[in-house]
Amino acid sequence: MNIRPAEDKDRPIIADIHARSWQENYRDYLSDDLLDNRLSEMMADRWANMDIGAQDIVLVAEDDQVQGFVAVWDDEMPYIDNLHVSSDCRSKGIGRKLLAAAARAAKANGRKTIWLHVVVGNDRARNLYTRLGGVPDGVEDKDLYGTMVPNERILWRDINILAEQSN
Known part of the structure; x- marks a missing residue:
């Protein structure tokens, strides 16, 4: 498996993986x-028109095809906005x-911390994040296309904890 920066040609498959993941996991x-x-x-529209800044991070995992992606929006404290893996590759x-x-x-990029939101009840994802050293840091509602959904904030106060995860 190869992890590499996403390219413009990857946007349609990223959008597809993103949509299918939500369809499988956010039904409730x-x-x-x-x-x-x-x-x-x-x-498809979101990813086709997404403005990805020079310091933003969008990576894909591929073997023969793209199997998953992560998107991190750079800020003083970078935000992991998306992590999705095709269901057959989980x-x-x-x-x-x-x-x-x-x-x-x-x-x-010089960042020391990183964080994300996980939908409350998405225990599989939450368990992954806490196993990787993420610390629960409160619950807040997040607007997902017009529906307010409770999300738990997961924080890595020391980015090294996540960066040093081995195979």
């Missing part, structure tokens, strides 16, 4: 109409590798 939180009828087009360490690579890139 978002409407069937959104997930089944509108989300794929919304994600539980193979891809998410962990993507997160560690993103943390190393953020560290190279």
Whole structure:
């Protein structure tokens, strides 16, 4: 498996993986109409038009094809906005590798901490983040395309904890 910076040609597959992940994992939180009828087009548009800054980090994991991606928006405290892995590629360490690579890139940008939100009830993802050293840091509602969904903030106060995750 190779982890590399995303290229413009990757945007459609990133959008597809993103939409399918939400369709599989957010059924209890978002409407069937959104997930089944509108989300794929919304994600395609979002990723086609996404302004990715020079310090932002978007990485893909690929073997013969893209299997997952991570997107981190750079700020004083970088925000991991997305981590999604194709359902047939889960539980193979891809998410962990993507997160560690993103943390190393953020560290190279001079950042010392990193954080993300996880939907409350998404225990599989939350367990991954806490196993990788993330610390729960409160719950807040987040607007997901017009639906307020409780999200738990997970924080790595020391980015090295995440950056140093091994295979």
